[in-house]
Amino acid sequence: MTPPKLLDKAALKERELLIINSAVHLIQQNGIENLTMDKVVTQVPFSKGTVYKHFIGKEDLLLAISNYSLELLGNLFYRAYQFKGCARSRMLLLNFSYLIYAMLYPALFQTVLCAKSPNVVGKSSERHINENERLEIKLMTSIHGIVEDGLNDNNLSLPMNMDIQQLCFSNWSMAYGVITLLSGEVDQCSGRTSLIVERELFNLSNMLYDGMGWKPMTKDKSHCAELKIALAELFPEELALISAKGRELNFNSFS
Amino acid sequence: MTPPKLLDKAALKERELLIINSAVHLIQQNGIENLTMDKVVTQVPFSKGTVYKHFIGKEDLLLAISNYSLELLGNLFYRAYQFKGCARSRMLLLNFSYLIYAMLYPALFQTVLCAKSPNVVGKSSERHINENERLEIKLMTSIHGIVEDGLNDNNLSLPMNMDIQQLCFSNWSMAYGVITLLSGEVDQCSGRTSLIVERELFNLSNMLYDGMGWKPMTKDKSHCAELKIALAELFPEELALISAKGRELNFNSFS
């Protein structure tokens, strides 16, 4: 009945990861647009045909890398969600975990964006597309959870005419905008001088939460010291890696 | 002394525009990643060598398209800046002019983003890079102007530890995030159901301005009706074009 299985699933998965890792290295070195399948093949102990057995095309490989990257981000978000502390602080923490991710893995951050382009999705396999959706839902779950905690402890109430989903999206798109424009690969825009990504993310997050009426308000509590402590406790390895890259999250320029 | 000039600058400029327009059409039809220099050449009454005289490579052409597009956006922004009305309303109006632009010219909107990638800038000519910076400064000027008007009439005061530039950037990155994630080409993200770009942009802008303490606050004034009128007055042709595309800015879902 069962057709002969020459390779078990674990081995397949392992090879897939090997190919993905090789591709990530190439992207980090040469940039995402200089990634070629030929280069991937030379970095890997398989031939081109085998690589194409795993990924139906270059775009499919990109989507797989994006998924690998979303998995990483999902874990960071989940850690922020689980942290002790009030909901507003944890949401701020979650935004900063997003920033840490973008600083640590700029190539991955960039790939996730690229993989959202319709021509990548259009050329990808069902399998990877479905996994992508699953991972995104997982991300959203952490954000949703924090907002719901805020609603439950009465520090937050839904603004008129808005539901939970809209509130979650507001926070995400805001953080996305700041991080995309100020961190990493995008050439910074003019009038950029003296903009510091961690400071702008902090300020913008707090202005937004104040605008929502999410307590404790900025005027009643300085969130900065607490954030600094929470980051050190929750993401020690990540912060050390950022230091090793010669960059440092700077909290001294705003009290 | 003067070397023989067989072609005047106006003709050169005109040809450049012709090439750019042909490329824009191709992008609208086939997507930006399917744009090839060969296709551009076939659309144009010149040969490949001539096209490469104007643009040192594919990336340089992309940057030129981005500049063309920034010029358009700059005009929309300037119209919003010049509008009569309080500063906060005009800032909201400016964000919506950004949205109109993204809906009307999704291909151009996308190209501006792509052209910010370092490998595009890295392969482009000095001339186009400089023009790009000039155009971005022009954009910023309109935003700056509105914020300064708000400060001058005492409806807005700078939040602690923030300067004008940071305030401008906050507004821009917020609008950028919402529009990028919800309008146009990016495949919408999971948990997207029932998110309407104009509504989220309206809500998020107002929450941010409320968080800044930018008067008149939402609780004292409903900005929706005024926005609707101002848009109809300031961007009639653009709104008609959006209608012609079968899309409509919907203000009924939020009062």
Next chain:
DNA sequence: AACGTCAGTGACGATTCGTCACGTTTCATG
């Protein structure tokens, strides 16, 4: 009329993508 300069041309080499025909390995079965 001879010459120099420059716009314009398109064939060409170099790269890259993805496929396919063929050889090799594995395993169920007799």
Next chain:
DNA sequence: CATGAAACGTGACGAATCGTCACTGACGTT
């Protein structure tokens, strides 16, 4: 253990694309 079918793996190949370069012709200068 022998056999054959199915899965696995290979790398040469065709098509598409990028960017260059040697060439042509038009025009002004000497």
